[in-house]
Amino acid sequence: DxxxxxVTELAxxxxxxxxxxxxxxxxxxxxxxxxxxxxxxMDVDGLSGKVGAxxxxxxxxxxxxxxxxxxxxxxxxxxxxxxxxxxxxxxxxQLLLDNDYTVTIAHSKSGMYTIQRMAEQVDLIVCAxxxxxxxxxxxxxxxxxxxxxxxDADGKMCGDCYIGDPEAKxxxxxxxxxxxxxxxxxxxALMENTVRSxxxxxxxMRSGRYEITLRESEPKD
Numbered sequence: 438d439x440x441x442x443x444v445t446e447l448a449x450x451x452x453x454x455x456x457x458x459x460x461x462x463x464x465x466x467x468x469x470x471x472x473x474x475x476x477x478x479m480d481v482d483g484l485s486g487k488v489g490a491x492x493x494x495x496x497x498x499x500x501x502x503x504x505x506x507x508x509x510x511x512x513x514x515x516x517x518x519x520x521x522x523x524x525x526x527x528x529x530x531q532l533l534l535d536n537d538y539t540v541t542i543a544h545s546k547s548g549m550y551t552i553q554r555m556a557e558q559v560d561l562i563v564c565a566x567x568x569x570x571x572x573x574x575x576x577x578x579x580x581x582x583x584x585x586x587x588x589d590a591d592g593k594m595c596g597d598c599y600i601g602d603p604e605a606k607x608x609x610x611x612x613x614x615x616x617x618x619x620x621x622x623x624x625x626a627l628m629e630n631t632v633r634s635x636x637x638x639x640x641x642m643r644s645g646r647y648e649i650t651l652r653e654s655e656p657k658d
Contacts, residue, residue, distance in 0.1 A: 441471060444471070452479055453479070455475045457475070478490075478638065496525060498621075498623050498626035503582075520544055533563075562579055562580070563584060574609040578609065
């Protein structure tokens, strides 16, 4: 409750944005309960799922990068999103759909044979499963955006994707290495969302439409 009280305090103080850095300690087991007091406009991380909340930062950053670099510059664009999380997989699939991609969604339970075959037939792959050496990119010809953050047996950070046969001639285009990949895109998108939230608040205050309503905190058993 002290945690939620702090969120309420920030909301009433007209903060430009509020983020809750996840993962939280295990004692905070109900994340949605904690996020519920963040007003939609101030949810610059896009975690609450509320109507009017900002677009989650990692998908937004990747989509901006893909469009600005014109990574897929063709009329019929095919994408495979591997992962179905609320933070990356689902919003990434929606953004791709909004940008005229034909989108297939797979996940860790789809079966590796099926995933590998689909991955070899699309123009763009977004892999966000969170499992080391999940996708072998040796025979993939498209562009791969690796969102996974894992650590190998030596404690070295790595993604979900890898080249299974280093000696093979491969044309895969890994546009987001791990580390050094989507983290910067995520931070840029977070700043973009924060600026957008600030501008929205200023517009509401100028027009006299600014109003904030917070529900009463619900008791927890």
